[in-house]
Amino acid sequence: MSALSQSNQQQSKPYDSGYAPVNGIDLYYEVYGEGSPIVLLHGAYMTIDMNWGQFIPELSKNRKVIAIELQGHGHTPFSDRKLSRATLARDVEGVMDHLNIDSADVVGYSFGGSVAYQFAIQSPGRLKKLVIISSTYKSSGWIPEVTDRFKQTKPEFFTNTPLKAAYEAVAPDKSKWTAFLEQMITSASTPFDLGDANISQISAPVLIIAGDNDGLDKIELIKTYQRLGGVLGTDLSAMPKSQLAIVPGQGHVSLIMQTATILGYLDGFLK
DSSP: OOHHHHHHHHHTSOSEEEEEEETTEEEEEEEESSSEEEEEEOOTTOOHHHHHTTTHHHHTTTEEEEEEEOTTSTTSOOOOSOOOHHHHHHHHHHHHHHTTOOOEEEEEETHHHHHHHHHHHHOGGGEEEEEEESOOSBGGGBOHHHHHHHHHOOGGGGTTSHHHHHHHHHOSOGGGHHHHHHHHHHHHHSOOBOOHHHHHTOOSOEEEEEETTSSBOHHHHHHHHHHTTOOOOOTTSOOOSSEEEEETTOOHHHHHTOHHHHHHHHHHHHO
């Protein structure tokens, strides 16, 4: 085994993991590396490893990486607690409290991205920089075909999928799978809007990464970028603090698999 392979193998194992008691539930987290903290929030139905397994070895070379599994996901037990982005964002803050982290960069993919937007709105003092990957802060940020698909989703659609296999590999109570799916499907099919005005109030720099065919309404995405201070002018004026990257030839799932591309954008933005 090469020194690089050994290094990556060591960094792919958390030096700390466990459960933080937050808002009536126990939330699972893993910590890797040392340095300025960065919090990772996964997509719907995913686990830390499934979403971030290829990213953590690189990020943890010079950052303290805190990866969280949201309510009902992965190692975090299922809960009948009402699922809301406001509560999930408070959970993230609770994990930071548990780990004595005052503020951090936050990266969210898909469902985790909407939670990250909510975190930026309600906990601005805890946020340094925000990265949103293939996500939106309101239902109308998706094209109609995607919102229709959310409404038509059934638990049986997940049978014999990698999502179910990843869940069963780590879930503390595998019998909660269907209840978890039903809770998440209800959330996905319920319209939400965190507020245009609230997004405009985000003072932290924001990097938005999207695939050109990932299901996001690109007109709404440009409006989001404008609300975050983007589209200010030309090379004759100062560059905006926020950034927008549209990755060509990528859908919603394939985008997050472009590890090198996304890491390149993160490296440039987070420095």
